[in-house]
Amino acid sequence: MDHYYQGAVENFLRANRSVFVNAEFLLQISDKPADAPRRGEHWFIDMLAVNLVTKECNLCEITYARNTPALAKRLISWKANWSRITAALQECAGIPGNYIFRPWLFVPAREVEAPCNRADDMLFGGLSPFISTLEKIAPWAHKEILTNNEQAVLRNCLSDGADKIVPPSANVNLVE
Numbered sequence: 001m002d003h004y005y006q007g008a009v010e011n012f013l014r015a016n017r018s019v020f021v022n023a024e025f026l027l028q029i030s031d032k033p034a035d036a037p038r039r040g041e042h043w044f045i046d047m048l049a050v051n052l053v054t055k056e057c058n059l060c061e062i063t064y065a066r067n068t069p070a071l072a073k074r075l076i077s078w079k080a081n082w083s084r085i086t087a088a089l090q091e092c093a094g095i096p097g098n099y100i101f102r103p104w105l106f107v108p109a110r111e112v113e114a115p116c117n118r119a120d121d122m123l124f125g126g127l128s129p130f131i132s133t134l135e136k137i138a139p140w141a142h143k144e145i146l147t148n149n150e151q152a153v154l155r156n157c158l159s160d161g162a163d164k165i166v167p168p169s170a171n172v173n174l175v176e
Contacts, residue, residue, distance in 0.1 A: 008137060022050075027044075027048075064134060112131060
């Protein structure tokens with residue numbers, strides 16, 4: 001995870017006021033104390049995003065890596081433990097069982113092919129992960145989180161006007 005992009009993703013998610021974000025969330029599926037979790041039974045999730053309106057809980061992973069083997073390995077591990085992961089989120093984070101649980105991947109546009117190619121193999125509770133490109137969630141790419149002054153500056157910088165700015169809601173389920 002790239003710390004600059006973690007902040008950009010967090011701002012993007014928080015732009016929707018019904019979404020609550022917990023950064024660097026420790027998810028543990030074993031019964032051992034938090035100081036002694038076994039490999040493959042705990043993960044630090046870049047961000048846990050819970051949308052109270054849509055009743056969704058997204059396990060957000062952010063990477064700017066050129067290749068995404070670590071991300072693929074994590075998804076494979078999550079898939080193998082998905083029922084235990086959702087149960088742990090219900091128990092330790094108090095997320096209701098009727099919520100939709102799904103990974104949400106934030107990757108560079110040049111790397112979006114890798115997770116997309118595996119998306120059919122990676123079903124989590126029957127759902128494929130959301131995939132968003134980091135370029136689309138950059139603060140200047142959506143006007144909802146820009147101040148009026150920042151929007152005016154951006155409009156002046158764009159040759160064809162601010163109508164090309166993509167709102168955050170357009171990024172959901174994005175697979176480019």
